[in-house]
Amino acid sequence: MAMVVSDNGSELVAKKLSFLALPLELRLDVYSRCEPVGLLTLTHTCRTMYMDINTSWRLIRAVCDTHFENRSFWHEVSTTASHRMLPEGSLPLIIPAIAYESFKDADETGTASTFNKLYGANSRDGREASLGTKIGWPWYFCECCKKIKKTKDFYGAFKNCGDCIDLTR
Numbered sequence: 001m002a003m004v005v006s007d008n009g010s011e012l013v014a015k016k017l018s019f020l021a022l023p024l025e026l027r028l029d030v031y032s033r034c035e036p037v038g039l040l041t042l043t044h045t046c047r048t049m050y051m052d053i054n055t056s057w058r059l060i061r062a063v064c065d066t067h068f069e070n071r072s073f074w075h076e077v078s079t080t081a082s083h084r085m086l087p088e089g090s091l092p093l094i095i096p097a098i099a100y101e102s103f104k105d106a107d108e109t110g111t112a113s114t115f116n117k118l119y120g121a122n123s124r125d126g127r128e129a130s131l132g133t134k135i136g137w138p139w140y141f142c143e144c145c146k147k148i149k150k151t152k153d154f155y156g157a158f159k160n161c162g163d164c165i166d167l168t169r
Ligand SMILES: [Zn+2]
Pocket: 142, 143, 144, 145, 146, 147, 160, 161, 162, 163, 164
């Protein structure tokens, strides 16, 4: 910790600033400015952020309302998943819950490249999933329709999914 000298000459111990030391309301306000992939990524950084975000259905809903064309698929997928750290009935932010949703603003935020780098077929998780050493499907973000889809929805080299491939010829 750094020492600082106040106006009257006494020494004060400067507290190390930490995002996690902020009150929950302020942390939730910061999270609310993220787009869904950014918010998902934060849930994977530490236990506190995982719990902050995944126990705030209002936050997740607001972020999805802002960034998705619609959220018809959300409830169906989330309620079937098991998440032991969360209270019963929680609807956590997981990839299947945001897959097949149309992202309104994926170009401006770099959402596709961020998602594909972290969770896409060529990421560590994606390679493990395709090898069967990790449960679940490898995912990929289609830059054409701006949706996260399972890699089985793509043909050949990734970039555009099967629904979009004819549009790019
Ligand atoms: Zn597509």
